[in-house]
Amino acid sequence: MRCVYCGKEYETGGQKMNVSNGVFDVCSSECRKNVVDYLNKDKEYKNRMYVMIFCGSIGFILSTFIFSGTYKLVPMYLGMIIMGSALLLYPYIFSSFLTFTRYPIVKATRMVKIMGAVIMVLSAVFLALTFFGK
Helix, strand or coil, rough: EEEECCCCCCCCCCEEEEEEEEEEEECCCHHHHHHHHHHHHHHHHHHHHHHHHHHHHHHHHHHHHCCCCCCHHHHHHHHHHHHHHHHCCCCCCCCCCCCCEEEEEEEHHHHHHHHHHHHHHHHHHHHHHHHHHH
């Protein structure tokens, strides 16, 4: 069996955990507590993440239809920074808990945060190049 939280393979000593869309294995009571914490945070913060992503997407609309010239892409870069920060702050993008049977919560959360940070850094670099590049 494999723990849905940490991904550790184990033979004995694990527990079953009921989640809204299935029953999943956890290797210890600490991982069980961490899954419950994750689910509570997911419930509390997922809407904030969606709002931030929506606000960030407005930058794309502004860049496409409103702005022109040298600074046409500035709203898009700012929107991408907002989207990246949403992923970094609230890495709760998976709507199905079944994803974690393949990629445990710890690994999936880490990858989402890394993607958010990369999006933010690249957008900030492009934004700086817009203003200070040649």
